[in-house]
Amino acid sequence: MILVWLIGILMVAGILAWLSARWNSQLPRWISLCAIGVDLALTARIWADRASSATKLWIDEVDWNWVPSFGIHFHLAVDGLSLLLLLLTFLLGLLAVLASWTEIRERVGFFHFHLMWVLAGIASVFLAIDLFLFYFAWELMLVPMYFLIVIWGHERRVYAAVKFFLFTQFSGLLMLIAILALYFFHHRTTGIYTFQYSELLGTQLSPGAELGLMLGFFVAFAVKLPVVPLHTWLPDAHTEAPTAGSVILAGLLLKTGAYGLLRFVIPLFPHAAHRFTPVALVLAVIGIVYGAVMAFSQTDLKRLVAYTSVSHLGFVLLGIFSWNPLALQGALMTMICHGLSTGGLFILVGGLQERIHTRDLGRMGGLWAVAPRLSGTALFFGLASLGLPGMGDFIGEFLVLLGSYKISVSITVVASLGILASTFYALRMVQRAFHGPNANAWQFPDLTPREGLMMAVMVIGLLLLGLYPQPVFNASRLALDNLQREAQSPAMTLRR
Amino acid sequence: MNARDILALLPLILTAGTALVVMLAIAFIRSHALAAGLTLLGLAAAFLSLFLAAPLAPRQVTSLLLVDRYALFYMGLIIVSAAVVVLLSYDYLERHDAHREELYLLLVLATLGCVVLVASSHFVSFLLALEILSISLYAMIAYLKDGQLALEAGMKYLVLASASAAFLLFGVALIYADSGTMNFSRIRELSANASGFSLLLSGIVLSMTGIGFKLGVVPFHLWTPDVYEGASAPVTAFVATTSKTAMVALLLRYFYFSGALEYRAVFLVFSVIAIASMCAGNLLALQQTNVKRILAYSSIAHFGYILVAVLAGRTMGIQAVSFYLAAYTVTLLVAFGSVTVVSGPERDADDLEDYRGLFWRRPVIAGVFTAALLSLAGIPATMGFLGKFYVLAAGASVAAWALILILVVTSVAGLFYYLRIVVALYAAPSESAPIPMVSPRAAFVLVVLALLLIWFGVYPSPLLNLIRTTMAGPDFTAHIGPH
Numbered sequence: 001m002i003l004v005w006l007i008g009i010l011m012v013a014g015i016l017a018w019l020s021a022r023w024n025s026q027l028p029r030w031i032s033l034c035a036i037g038v039d040l041a042l043t044a045r046i047w048a049d050r051a052s053s054a055t056k057l058w059i060d061e062v063d064w065n066w067v068p069s070f071g072i073h074f075h076l077a078v079d080g081l082s083l084l085l086l087l088l089t090f091l092l093g094l095l096a097v098l099a100s101w102t103e104i105r106e107r108v109g110f111f112h113f114h115l116m117w118v119l120a121g122i123a124s125v126f127l128a129i130d131l132f133l134f135y136f137a138w139e140l141m142l143v144p145m146y147f148l149i150v151i152w153g154h155e156r157r158v159y160a161a162v163k164f165f166l167f168t169q170f171s172g173l174l175m176l177i178a179i180l181a182l183y184f185f186h187h188r189t190t191g192i193y194t195f196q197y198s199e200l201l202g203t204q205l206s207p208g209a210e211l212g213l214m215l216g217f218f219v220a221f222a223v224k225l226p227v228v229p230l231h232t233w234l235p236d237a238h239t240e241a242p243t244a245g246s247v248i249l250a251g252l253l254l255k256t257g258a259y260g261l262l263r264f265v266i267p268l269f270p271h272a273a274h275r276f277t278p279v280a281l282v283l284a285v286i287g288i289v290y291g292a293v294m295a296f297s298q299t300d301l302k303r304l305v306a307y308t309s310v311s312h313l314g315f316v317l318l319g320i321f322s323w324n325p326l327a328l329q330g331a332l333m334t335m336i337c338h339g340l341s342t343g344g345l346f347i348l349v350g351g352l353q354e355r356i357h358t359r360d361l362g363r364m365g366g367l368w369a370v371a372p373r374l375s376g377t378a379l380f381f382g383l384a385s386l387g388l389p390g391m392g393d394f395i396g397e398f399l400v401l402l403g404s405y406k407i408s409v410s411i412t413v414v415a416s417l418g419i420l421a422s423t424f425y426a427l428r429m430v431q432r433a434f435h436g437p438n439a440n441a442w443q444f445p446d447l448t449p450r451e452g453l454m455m456a457v458m459v460i461g462l463l464l465l466g467l468y469p470q471p472v473f474n475a476s477r478l479a480l481d482n483l484q485r486e487a488q489s490p491a492m493t494l495r496r
Numbered sequence: 497m498n499a500r501d502i503l504a505l506l507p508l509i510l511t512a513g514t515a516l517v518v519m520l521a522i523a524f525i526r527s528h529a530l531a532a533g534l535t536l537l538g539l540a541a542a543f544l545s546l547f548l549a550a551p552l553a554p555r556q557v558t559s560l561l562l563v564d565r566y567a568l569f570y571m572g573l574i575i576v577s578a579a580v581v582v583l584l585s586y587d588y589l590e591r592h593d594a595h596r597e598e599l600y601l602l603l604v605l606a607t608l609g610c611v612v613l614v615a616s617s618h619f620v621s622f623l624l625a626l627e628i629l630s631i632s633l634y635a636m637i638a639y640l641k642d643g644q645l646a647l648e649a650g651m652k653y654l655v656l657a658s659a660s661a662a663f664l665l666f667g668v669a670l671i672y673a674d675s676g677t678m679n680f681s682r683i684r685e686l687s688a689n690a691s692g693f694s695l696l697l698s699g700i701v702l703s704m705t706g707i708g709f710k711l712g713v714v715p716f717h718l719w720t721p722d723v724y725e726g727a728s729a730p731v732t733a734f735v736a737t738t739s740k741t742a743m744v745a746l747l748l749r750y751f752y753f754s755g756a757l758e759y760r761a762v763f764l765v766f767s768v769i770a771i772a773s774m775c776a777g778n779l780l781a782l783q784q785t786n787v788k789r790i791l792a793y794s795s796i797a798h799f800g801y802i803l804v805a806v807l808a809g810r811t812m813g814i815q816a817v818s819f820y821l822a823a824y825t826v827t828l829l830v831a832f833g834s835v836t837v838v839s840g841p842e843r844d845a846d847d848l849e850d851y852r853g854l855f856w857r858r859p860v861i862a863g864v865f866t867a868a869l870l871s872l873a874g875i876p877a878t879m880g881f882l883g884k885f886y887v888l889a890a891g892a893s894v895a896a897w898a899l900i901l902i903l904v905v906t907s908v909a910g911l912f913y914y915l916r917i918v919v920a921l922y923a924a925p926s927e928s929a930p931i932p933m934v935s936p937r938a939a940f941v942l943v944v945l946a947l948l949l950i951w952f953g954v955y956p957s958p959l960l961n962l963i964r965t966t967m968a969g970p971d972f973t974a975h976i977g978p979h
Contacts, residue, residue, distance in 0.1 A: 069960050070889075136876045143875060146915075151922055162915050169911055173904040176885070180892040 002042055003062050003076040003127055006086070007120050009035050014116030021109020028112040032097045035116065039123075040090040047083060050475065057198075057482060059083065066133070071193040075130040080479035082126045084332065084472060085259060088339050089126065091457075092251040093119045096244035098454050099347045103243055103354055104152060111152060114144035115244060122248070125256045129197040131179045134264075135172070138220075138256070142168050145245065145253065152242040160233075160240035167233040171223040178216025182268070185209065201267055201486050207275075214269035214276065221265065224257030225313050228287045235294075238306035239359075243350030246302065250309050250346060251339035258316045258335050262483060266323060270487040273321070280321040281407070285414045287314030292421030296428060301352070301359045304429055305345045308385055311418055312338045312393075318415055319400035323487075327403020328480045329473055334396030336472065337465055341384040341393055344458040348378050351451055352433075355444040361429070366438025371446040375434040377455045382426040384462050387419050392465030497557070504555040504563040506545040507571050508611055514538025515604040522597045531597035532586045535604055539579045542611075546572050559679055560621035561612070562749075565966040569818065570614040570745040577738045577825050578607040580941060584829075584836045585730040587935040591841045594640050602639070603734065606632035610742035617753065619668045619678035622746060626664075626706070629739055630657045636734065637727040649719075649726025656709065656719050664706025670699030680753035700756045701765060707750075710743040713803065714772035717796045721784075724792035729844050732788060733832035736795055737825040744802060744821055748814060757809060766807055771902055773800030778910040788846040790913050791831060794872060797910055798824055801887050804899045808890035811967060816886035818963045819956075823879035826949050827871040833942045834865035838932040845932065851917060853925025858932060860939055862921045864946035871949055873914040874907060878953040 013035030017028035050059050061077035078086070096115060104111050121141025128134040142165060149161035179195070186203045187193050194200065205213065223230045234254075238246050266273045273280075291311030298304040312334060319331025351374065352367075353359050368375040384391040387398075397419060405412045447455065465472065502509070518534050521527075546568050554564035581603065589596040609629030616622040634657070638650025672678055674695040675686040683696070705716065712720040724732050756762050777797030784790045802824075805816035838845040838854065838861060845851070855862035871880030884907070891900035952959050 066955075067957055067960065069957065069964060139876045139881075143870065147922070150919060158919050162912065162919070165915060166908055166911060170904070170908040173908065177888060177892065177897075177900055177904060180885075180889050183889075184892055 001062060002046065003060060003078060006039050006042060007076075007124050007127070009039055010116045010120035010123065014113040014120070017112035017116060018109040021107075021112075025105075025108045028109045029097060029101060032112045032116055033094065036090050036093040036097065036119070040087070040094065043083065043086050043090060046078060047087070047475070050080070050083070061129075066130075070132070070195075072132045072195055073130045074133060075196060076124075076127040076133075077129045078127060079482065080476040081259070081262065081332065081483070082479075084336060084476055085126045085255060086123060088255070088336055089119060089122050089252055091461075092247055092339055092343055095343060095347065095454050095457070096247045098450060099247060099350060100242060100244040101450060103350060107151065111148070114147050115248075117141075118144040118148065118248060119252075122252050122256060126259060129263075131182070131195040131197060131200065131264075133195075134197075135176055135179060138175075139169070139172055141253070141256075142172075145249070148245040148248075149237060149241045153240040153245070154242075155240070156236070157240045160236035164233045164237040167223050167230070171220040171230070174216045175220035178213045181209070181216075182213055185213075197264075203268075205269075207271065210269050210272040211275065214265060214272035217260065217265045217268070218276070218280075221257040221260040222283075224260070225254060225317060226257070226287075226310060227283050227317060228290050228310070228314075231287070231310050234310065235303050235306045238309070238346075239300060239302045243346055246306075246346040246350070247343045250306070251343040254309060254313055255335050255339065258313065258320065258331065261317070261320050262328070262331075266320070267483055267486040273323075273487075277321050277323075277407075281318060281404070281411045284314045284317035284321065285411055285418075287311065287317065288415050288418035289314075289421065292418050292425060295425040296421065299361050301361055301364075301429070301433065302346070302349050303359075304361070304425065305342060305349060308345075308422070308425065309338070309342055311422060312342070312385075312397075314418065315397050315400045315415070318404050318411070319396075322400070322404040322407045323484070324403050324406060325477075325480065325484070326399050326406075328484075329476065330396050330399025330401075330403055332396075332476055332480070333392060333399060333465070333469060333472060337384070337392030337396050337462060340458045340461050340465075341381050341391075344381040344455065344462075345378070345385070347451070347454060348374065348381065351447070356442055361432045363440055364433040364442075365436045365440070366434070367442060368434040369438060370442055370444060373447045373452065375430075377447070377459065378434060379430050380459055380462075382430050384466075386422040386426040390466045391462045392469065393462070395466055395469045500552060501555070501557045504549050504552045504557055505561065506549055507542045507568075507575070508561075508608070508615070510538060510542040510545050511575075511604065511608045511611055514542065515601060515608060518597075518601050518604060522601065526597060528586070528589065528596045531600045532582060535582050535600040536579060538604065539575050539582070539607070543572060543575045543579075546575075556617070560618045561615045562617035563615055566745075566749070567615040569963070569966040570741065571611045573822060573825060574607060574610045574614065574738050574742055577741070577829060578603060578610075578734070580829050580833070580945065581730050581734045581738070583941050584733060584833050584938060587938045588728065588730050588836050588839065589640075590935075591839075592640060599636065599639055599731075602632045602636045606636065606734065607738065610738055613742040614745040614749075616746060617680050617749065619672075619680075622750070623661075623665070623668070625742075626661065626710075629742070630661065633657075633735060633739065636731045637723055639731065640728055645722075645726035646728070647726075649723045652719050653723050660706045660709035660716065663702050667699045667702030667705070670695050670702065672699075674699060680750050683754040697759060697761055700754075700759070700762055703750075704762075704765065704769075707743060707747050708769060711740055711747075711799045712792075712796055713769050713799050714776045714796065715769075717773070717776070720796060721789045721792040724788045724795075725786060725846065729788070729832055729836040729839055729846075732791075733829055733836070736791070736832065737828050740795070740799065741821050741825055744799075744806075744817060748806065748817060751806070752809075752814070757807070763807065766803060767899065770800050770803035770807060770899065773797060773803065774902055774906040775800075778906040778913075781913045782909065784913070785848045786846050787835060787848060787851065787917060788844070790917065791828070794910060794913070795828075797906065798872070801884065801903055801907070804896070804903055805887045805890045807899065808887075808894050808896055810890075810894065812893050813890040814967050815960075815963050816883075816890040818967060819886045819959065820883035822959060822963075823871065823883035823949075823952075826945055826952075827868050827878070827880050830864055830868035830942055830945045830949060831872070833938065833945065834861055834868065837861055837934050837938045837942065840930075840932065848917065848920050849929075850932075851920045852923050852929065853921075854932075855921050856925050858934055860943060861932075861934055864942045866918055866921060867946045867949055869914045869918055871953070873911050876953070877950060879949050879956070880953070882953060882956050 020027040058077040124137035295307035612625035708716040781793035871878035874884040
């Protein structure tokens with residue numbers, strides 16, 4: 001039941017926040033904070049109880065009949081993998097509310113309604129293990145995100161929002177066809193109509209059908225992740241969204257793509273995924289290098305940060321398709337740390353834009369003297385992003401490279417060039433924005449206590465993950481082992 | 497004809513009676529409220545009589561009409577949507593000073609045509625019902641508006657409908673010449689031995705002209721945008737939902753009873769029509785800035801989707817068609833209802849500009865309109881999504897991958913123009929634009945329908961079970977052979 005509460009609380013709080021705005025414009029913010037706080041506490045409790053159910057497949061689950069005539073269930077379940085991502089969801093949710101505390105001044109109640117519902121949608125995506133329910137949540141989380149961009153976004157918000165919506169809808173519908181095809185193929189061999197994940201695992205498919213279905217799923221997740229030829233919505237959407245929207249897009253929505261690959265693509269279609277691995281690895285490496293190069297050449301600070309996501313999520317793709325324990329742990333670690341470090345950068349850029357009303361790197365410079373705390377934190381996140389040891393990103397990317405080395409040396413060598421490139425863009429960002437002369441004579445207040453608190457949470461989080469990552473590995477090991485077992489783990493080796 | 501036959505025909509008789517009563521009432525007392533009230537009362541009585549007729553189903557009444565659960569389901573859908581159109585028209589007409597009462601008369605007559613249509617099992621009843629429907633529609637489309645557009649739309653509909661009816665008649669004549677019967681279910685058995693196989697085939701294909709015209713599918717779609725734009729908003733709602741629903745119901749019965757889709761040529765022609773409708777509807781809508789025209793082109797596309805389910809066939813395809821039509825009816829009633837309530841006395845609010853920033857002024861209306869648009873776009877938690885899901889499932893169940901891929905690709909193009917309206921609804925309002933007056937009664941109806949849209953979108957089981965039981969009866973599935 002607790003899993004239903006996690007989603008229900010957010011949805012109800014969203015409606016309350018909307019209604020409460022007519023009495024007090026601060027009320028929606030506090031309602032949202034409390035609701036996410038309660039969810040965070042509940043998730044922490046699941047984490048604490050986890051030890052008692054260490055051997056079961058799911059730590060907790062809810063399974064109700066929903067549409068019996070189609071064999072559709074309302075089936076939520078949580079394992080170590082989804083637990084970690086839920087924690088990240090609620091943590092970033094809190095930060096998103098705090099980040100919009102002063103930025104959003106108009107239609108506050110409606111804003112928090114959408115914010116709560118997009119979080120509810122993301123939480124459902126991480127929890128759903130009935131494929132119909134998964135698709136339902138997958139599409140539903142787009143709608144509030146679309147509204148967040150189109151109502152509270154920046155200058156080219158309509159273009160960005162529509163592009164985002166069309167890309168994800170199209171790829172989502174391809175996934176829907178694949179889900180339906182799987183449903184009927186499963187019926188053909190077993191006589192049972194079901195969308196249940198655990199029953200669809202191991203469905204007998206011809207190699208051609210399996211490859212086709214896998215591609216249907218892969219495209220949907222590749223658009224979200226994003227994988228390079230399908231990434232063009234990302235820089236626009238991230239740049240035009242309000243800060244909270246960017247944090248959720250980069251921190252969470254992209255992770256739903258990675259989660260989908262981990263949870264569905266490889267376990268459901270292991271043989272096709274195996275055949276597809278060389279392509280996926282090459283795409284991953286292209287993403288890593290391309291994202292880094294593009295980030296280096298941006299003049300819009302927010303766009304720069306957006307492109308770094310393309311690069312980092314390339315590592316996640318690399319880790320997932322390497323499909324060995326090291327690489328998977330690394331991919332998961334990268335997902336979490338990227339959420340924190342990129343979220344932090346987006347909040348900083350948002351704060352900066354609120355102060356100087358520009359995101360243009362060319363008009364910045366010398367800000368360190370004006371706002372040393374803000375600039376220092378930016379340097380910290382920049383260093384985290386380039387993979388400095390001691391911070392979480394390093395652990396993640398290092399493990400991914402270790403894992404992928406077992407699969408293909410040449411791929412790994414090119415991927416590590418991506419880390420080198422990230423040094424260039426991170427340092428260039430810090431230099432252009434914060435060092436040098438203050439040509440425009442900017443004067444503005446440094447981080448407020450509220451912003452300081454947010455930054456402290458993320459800085460501490462990244463340091464903890466970097467210095468003592470073991471709890472994350474412990475929490476996710478069983479889940480990742482299960483996934484590998486379900487996929488019957490055909491030995492994934494390529495010719496070196 | 498005995499008492500049980502009359503009981504089975506009660507929904508039809510009551511609808512016809514309503515038309516008489518309303519006509520007489522208008523002759524003696526000109527009262528808008530009275531005419532609308534009587535119409536609603538009559539429709540309510542007809543709806544309730546469905547439950548009296550249900551235990552008798554299936555019952556063949558003469559060789560013309562077959563009252564089975566399938567027909568009763570569609571009659572229910574038609575009567576309810578007609579009642580909603582009455583409610584919408586009442587507030588709409590209150591804002592116009594003209595002869596108001598006769599619209600209800602025409603509306604009931606058109607509804608009569610529709611309910612007869614869904615119970616037809618014979619070409620004679622089919623053609624009679626079609627003419628009742630069409631002739632009422634000519635007058636309804638040109639009704640009220642003193643502008644050029646309404647007259648032009650009415651004329652266009654008149655000319656094209658007559659032409660297509662002529663093709664239909666010719667087709668029927670050919671079918672009769674070949675098989676010697678006008679009974680849907682006997683066509684196949686009687687023509688099997690006949691030598692003129694091609695005669696039957698040409699008959700079937702020609703009869704598709706008449707049906708395709710009413711559905712507004714490519715290449716018979718040219719009237720749709722003009723009529724949608726020219727007719728007043730509640731009438732457009734009727735044309736778009738009730739009359740098309742009846743036509744699809746008839747199409748299914750005709751095709752499955754006569755086994756027409758088993759001919760390769762017919763199947764092929766229908767596939768081409770479906771594909772062309774999906775593509776043309778969605779692509780042409782991209783160019784429009786008139787909300788009614790956008791909805792017109794979108795309806796072309798939606799009937800393309802429905803044809804995909806018709807082509808998929810089997811029990812699942814028929815259920816998908818029925819669910820889709822129910823979803824589409826509710827959705828379009830909400831959409832045109834929203835257009836109706838924000839329309840002023842001078843002109844209908846059909847320009848995209850009329851909707852700019854509506855959410856910040858009339859949040860309830862903009863909210864329900866958004867729900868309708870998302871439903872048309874097939875976003876989850878609306879009936880439109882489940883309808884699309886059902887159609888895709890029906891397509892996937894017979895492995896019609898090409899058709900459903902085209903459906904998916906074109907529906908993404910469709911998303912673009914629905915989003916354009918949504919963007920306008922939530923944009924910053926311009927200061928000078930007047931705030932539309934909205935009647936609370938109409939707003940209430942729309943909110944109820946929108947809640948229905950979402951309720952069945954999240955929890956469709958009651959509706960699904962109803963459709964399953966009505967479509968799974970021996971009276972219908974007996975005719976559905978393996979594909």
